[in-house]
Amino acid sequence: MWKVGLTITMSSSVEGATIRYTVDGSDPTADSPIYKKFKITEKTTIKAVAFYDDGNHSDIVTASYALG
Numbered sequence: 001m002w003k004v005g006l007t008i009t010m011s012s013s014v015e016g017a018t019i020r021y022t023v024d025g026s027d028p029t030a031d032s033p034i035y036k037k038f039k040i041t042e043k044t045t046i047k048a049v050a051f052y053d054d055g056n057h058s059d060i061v062t063a064s065y066a067l068g
Helices: none
Strands: 006-008 018-022 038-040 044-050 060-067
Touching: none
Parallel strands: none
Antiparallel strands: 006 038, 018 044, 044 060
16 A cells, blocks of 8 residues: 655754654653654654754754645
8 A cells, every 4th residue: 555655854044953853742852863854654743852062952843744
């Protein structure tokens, strides 16, 4: 069976920021996976945060996708 997919792309306006994310509903932390482009094929909620070199971080951004 063919599944619809969506490639997730994220970026930060702050050069050198490291984006970390979750897909399990929890808030991302400094230990969460580092973002790299990935594909979703089902209903998914993504939370992401950008960590900066100076130790600060952005607000958490949440996006929900319903495919199909």
